[in-house]
Amino acid sequence: MEQPDLHSTELYVNREISWIHFNQRVLEEALNREAHPLLERVKFISIFSSNLDEYFMIRVAGIEDQYEAGIQDRTIDGYTPSEQLEHIRSMVAPQLMQRNDCFYNDLLPEMEKEGISFVRFTQLPKQQQEALRTYFRQEIYPVLTPLAFDTGHPFPFMSSLSLNLAIELEDSETGASRFARVKVPSILPRMLSFSTVEGLGTEDGVLRFIWLEDLIQNNLDMLFPKMRIVKSHLFRLVRDADIEIEEDEAGDLLETIEQGIRSRRYGKVVRLDISPQMPGPIKKLLMKNLEVSERNVYAIEGILGLGCLIELLRIERPDLKDESFVPANPIEDHYGRNLFGAIRVRDHLLYHPYDSFQPVVDFINQAAADPDVLSIKQTLYRVGSNSPIVKALMRAAEAGKQVAVLVELKARFDEENNIVWARALEDVGAHVIYGLPGLKTHAKLTLIVRRENSKLKRYLHLGTGNYNPSTGKIYTDYSLFTDDEEISSDVAELFNALTGYSRNTEYRKLLVSPLNTRKRIIEMIEREAALHKKEGGGRIIMKMNALVDPKTIRSLYSASRDGVQIDLIIRGICCLKPGIKGVSDTIRVISVIGRFLEHSRAYYFNNGGKAELFLGSADMMQRNLDHRVETIFPVFDETIIDRVLEDLELLLADNVKAWTMDASGMYSLMQNDQPPCNSQVRFLERAVQKKISHILK
Template sequence: MDAPDALPIDPAASLRLNRTRTGIRTRPAPERNTELTHPQLYFNREISTLQFHIRVLEQALDEAHPLLNRLMFLLIFSSNMDEFFEIRVAGLKQAIGIDESAKSRDGQTYQQTLADISQITHEHVARQYMILNKVLIPSLEQEGIRFLRRANWTKAQQHWIASYFENEIQPVVSPIGLDPSHPFPRLVNKSLNFIVELDGQDAFGRTGGLAIIPAPRSLPRLIQLPAEVSSGEGTDYVFLSSMIHAHANELFPGMIIKGCYQFRLTRNADLAVNPEDVSDLASALKGELLARRYGSGVRLEIANNCPAHLTTFLLQRFELSEQDLYLVDGPVNLGRLMAVIEGAGRPDLLYPPFTPGLPRALRRQTGSYFDTVAEADILLHHPYQSFAPVEQWLKEAAVDPDVLAIKQTLYRTGPGSRIVTALTEAARNGKEVTVVIELRARFDEADNIELASRLQESGANVIYGLMDYKIHAKLMHMVRRENGRLRHYAHLGTGNYHATTARLYTDYSLMTAHPEICQDVHLIFQQIAGMGQPRTTRHVLYAPFTLNSTLIDMIDREAAHARRGCKGYLMIKCNALTEPGLIQALYRASQAGVKCDLIIRSTCCLRPGIEGVSCNIHVRSIVGRFLEHTRVFYFRNANKPELWCGSADAMERNMFHRVETCFPVLDKKLARQIKKDMDTYLLDNCQSWQLEADGHYVATPLPGQQEAISAQETLLYAYALKR
C-alpha cells in the first residue's frame, strides 16, 4: 500500500509550489501514422481529473493568494476528492464488478486505473496534510488564528472544554459497544466516527472490547474558544475530535480506554434510477437519497496512529482493501475547516470584495429591462459583471401586466433564490409559468425536490425533465404583449441561475429579443415539455440532437478552409474535453494545419503536441481565484468568424445524455468582446498550466522581467474595478 510514508525524499521540497511539472508518467507517444482511434492518443479520464485536483491543491502554496484563500484551496481539494471517490472511484468499482476486463479509451483496464488512482491519491493526500500542518497552520498562527492541540491546553482551557463536553457533547453522543447484541452500526457516508478499544468489565458483566462513537452531525466539528480562555490576541479553535478524545473515558465509566481513533468512511453516492421501474421520478429520487447515505464503501480514512489490527478490522468490516486505506495526520473531515474562513472575521486575509460592474447599456438605463433588451442584445460576463440584471428582469416580468408567460430551466439555484421568488410571484399574479427543474442535479436533488413543491404550490407548472436525459440547458423565455402583438424575449447562459456561484464562477449570459433565437428557445421548451420529433431550430444548437454533430462540422469546416490555403484557427474554452468524436475532429484539424487553442479547466483526454497528429493543438488550464466555467467556441471561418457560447462541456454525457444548448453571439461587437476575453487567457503567465504530450501539466514560469498577466485580474479590472 502506498500510504503517507511514501512521500518524496525531501519533505521541504514537497512543500514548495510546483511551478514545473505535475502529473504522472504516461506511455510514449504513438507513431506518426497512428490511426486517430489509437488508445495512445487518449489520456485516461480519471487520471486527468485527478491532475486538475492536484493543480487546485498547488494553489494552497501560492503566496500570490491571500492566506485564508490558500486554506480554501486546500479544503476545495479535499471536497473534490470526496466527490471523486463517491462518484468516479465508485463507478470504476461497479464497472469492475460487471466486467473485470473492462478498459477505458486509453486502453487501460479499470483495475489498472484504480491502482494508479491509489498511488496518486495516497501521495497527494499525504502532501495535503503536510501543507496543512507545516505551512498553513503555522502561517495562520502567526496571524492569531490558532488550532489548539490537547497537549497545549492551559488549565483554564481544559476546564472550559470539560464543561463544554459535559453540557454540549455528552448529552447527544451515543457510543455503541460491539457485541452479539450490538452489531456494528450502519454509518452514514462521510460521517465522523471513532473506534475505541476498551479494557475492563462493565455493569452487565461484559468484558472490554471495541466500541464505536458516531459524532453527532448536529455538532460543530470546530469550536471557537471564548475570549476569557484564549491564548492571546486572535482566535483559538479546538476540534470536536480532540474534545472527544480527551473525554472518551467519561462515555465508558469504569472502563480503561486503550485507544480512541477517528475514522471516516466514504461511500458510493451516485444515484441510480431505472426508468423502467419508475412512475414518479420525485418519489423514486427521495428513496435513492436515503440509500445514498449507506452505499457501498469506497474509501476509509483513519488517524495515522491507529494500530494495524484496528485498521484491518475496519477494512474487513467495510469490505475494502489496503489500496482503499488512507492514514491521515490530522482531522479526517477537513471540509469542516471552512468554518474558519467564514467565522474568523479576518477580511484582510481574503481577497478584497468587489462590486460587479454593469454593461454600459444597463448603467445608463432609464426605462424597463424589456425596452433596453429590445434595443440591443445585452451580454453579461460573470462574476466581473453583476448577475442582478437577470434577477431584476425576471422580477420586473413577474409584476408586468403585459407579460403573459415565463418559462425557465433550473438546475442549481441556491437557498433564498430571487429567481424562484420572482417565479412564484409571477405564478400568483396569474401568468403562465412553466419551470423545468432537473431533480437529478448531483448533490442538489433534495433541494430541487423541495423547490419543485414550492413552485407547484404557487401555481406554476413544474416539469421534472426527462427520465433518460438531464436538463442542463440554461434558458429563460418570456412572452410579452406589445402594441397589440406578442413579442418574445430570452436569456441564455453558460452557468446556472445561482446568485452565489455567479460571484465565484466565470460565465457568460445573453439577454436578447432576437426573434429567431427567442423562437428557438420557445421550440426547445416545447420539445422538453411535450412530445414529438426533434424541432428544427435556426440558430440555437441543442443536445442530444444537433450540438455534437454541428460542432464537429464546424471543426471540419475549419480544416477544409486550411487545406484551401486559408489561415485556419479555432479556440475552445470549456471545463472538460473527453468526447472522442470531437477529439478526432480536432486531430484532423491539426493535421490540416489549423491552429487550435484549447482552454480546458479540468479533464482533457486529448493528447497535444504529437508530430503529425496534434502538433498544432495547444491545451492550457487556468486555475485561480474564480472557477473557470465559461463554454466558448470560436472559429475564424475564412475571415467570417463565428462565436458560440453554451451550457455543455465537450463530454459524452453532455453531448448525448443531456439537454444542452449552444447559442451564437450574433452581435459582432459582443462577439469581439468575448474573443478579446479569450485572448487574455492565452496571455496569462501567472495562473496557467500547459498540458504536454507526456501527460504532465507545466505551470507557466513566473514572468520575471516581463509583464505579469493574470487573466482573471485583468478581466476583473476591465469589467468591475475600472470606472
C-alpha cells in the same frame, strides 16, 4: 505522409488521471505562498479535499463497480478498471501527504502568527480544560450516541463522509476487552471556537479553535463510566453516492429521487481513511465489516476530512482574504432598470462575476411584476438554498402568469434543494416539469413572453452557468440577453419538447444535445479545416470544463493535421494530447486555475474571416452530448463576438495562473519572457474601469 491511427491509445490521456492532475493544480494554489492571501490558501485545501471526496463518491465508485463485475474493457487510452484503480491510488496518496504537509507545516504556523490558533485539549491549562468539559457535558454529550459492537450488538451503520471514533475499552470490573463506535456529529461545528465557550478567555485577541473530535476523544469517560478507555482511533469513510434511477419504472420521479437520496448513505464504501497509528486488529475489524480491501484504505496523518476548512472564510479578517470588489452593471448603467427596453435596443452580454449577476435576477423580478408579461418558462439545474429567482417565479405564478419551470431533480448533490423548490413552485400553481426520461436537463434558458402594442414579443436569457446568485459571484460565466426571433423560436420549441410531446429534432440556430451538438461542432471543425486548406488563417478556440469525447478529439486532431491553429482552454479533464508530431502540432492546451472557477463554455471559429461564436452549457463529454439536454447558442452581435474573442485571447496570454499541457499529458505553469499577465486580475481591472468610466460620464 503516413496517416496516423487516430484511435491509438497513445494519443489519449486517461480521464481519471487527467482529473487527478486537475485536482493537483487546485492544490498548487494552496502550496504557492505568493498566489493568494492566507485564508484563501486554506480555502484551496478545502476545495481540493471536497473535490477528492466527490471524485471517490462518483468516479471511483463507478470503476469499483466495473472491477467487481469482472469487466475488463479498456478505456480509450488502454486502461482496464483494475489498472485505473491502481493508478488512482498511486497518485492520490502522495497528494494527500503533500496537502497535509502544506496545512500543518505552512498554513497552520502562518495562521498562528496572524492570531488564529488551533489548540489540543491536552495542551491546555486545567482551568480551560474544565471549561471545555462543562461545555462538552452541556452541549455535546447529549447529542452523542455510543454504539457497542459485540455478539449482542451488530456492527453499527456509518453514513458517508461521517467521522467516527473506534474506541478500545476495558471493563474495569471483569477486565474484558470491548469495542465501541462514536460518531462525531455533523450537526455541531467541527471547529469549535473558544469565543462560544463560557469561561474561555479571549482577552489576548487570539482566535482559538479546538477540533470537535479532539474534545470528544478527551471526554469519553463521560460516555463510558466504569470502563477504562484504552485508546480511541479516528476514521472516516466515503461511500458510493451515485443514485441509480430506472425512470421507466418510476411512477413518481420526485418520490424516487427522495428515496435515492436516502439510499445514498447506504452505498458501498469506496474509501476508508484511518490514522496511521490505528492498530492492525482494529483496522482489520473495520475492513471486514465495511467490506473494503487494502486498495480502499488510506492512512492519513492528522485531521481527517479537511473539506470543513472552508468555514474559516467566515472569520472577519479581510486582510487575510482576497480584496473584495463590486462588479460592474453595464446594462443598468446605460439603460436604467428597464431590462426589456435595453434588450429591444440590442443584445447584451454579461461576464460574471466581473459583471453583476443582478440583471439575471432582475429579469425574472421585472417579468413577475410586469402586468404585460404573460408567461415565463425557465430551466433550473442548481439554484441554491435561498433562491431569489425561484421566489420571483413564485410571485409570478401567484400573480396569475403562466409559469413553467423545468426543475432538474437529478442535479447531483443538489437533489434535496431542488425537491424543496419544486414543491414550493407547485404549491403556488406553477407548472413544474422534471425533465425527459433518461436525460438530465442541464441547459440554462429563460423565455419570457410579453404583450407589446397588441402583439406578443419574446425575450431570452441564455447562459453558460446556473441560475444561482451565489455561484454567480465566484464562477466565470456568460449571460446573453436577446430578443432574436429565430433563437426565440428555437427556445420555444425546445420548451415544448421538454414539457409536452413535441418530437421536434430540427432547430434553426441552437445546438441542442442530444440531437445535434456533436454533429454541428464537428461540422464546424471540418469546415475550418477545409477553409484553411483553401485560404489559410484557420483558427479555433474552445473554452470548456472538460474535453473527453473521442469523436470530437479525433476531429480536432484531423484539423490540426491540416494546419488549423487550435487553442483549448480547459479547466479540468482533457483527454487530448497536444503537440504530438504529425497529429496535434498546432494544438495548445492550457488550464487557468485562480481566484474564480473558470466555468464558461465558448466555441470560436474564424470561419474564413466571418467569425462564428457559440456559448452554452455543454462540455465536449459523452454525458453532455448524449445523455443531457444542453444548449449551445450562437452570438450574432459582432461587438459581442469581438469582446469574447478579446476575453479568450487574454486567457491565452495568461502566464501567471495558466498551466500548459505537454505531449505526454503533464502540466506545468506557463513560463515565457512576456510581462506578467494574470487574466482574472485583468478582468477585475476592466470591470473597475467600466464603473469609473460610467461615473465620469
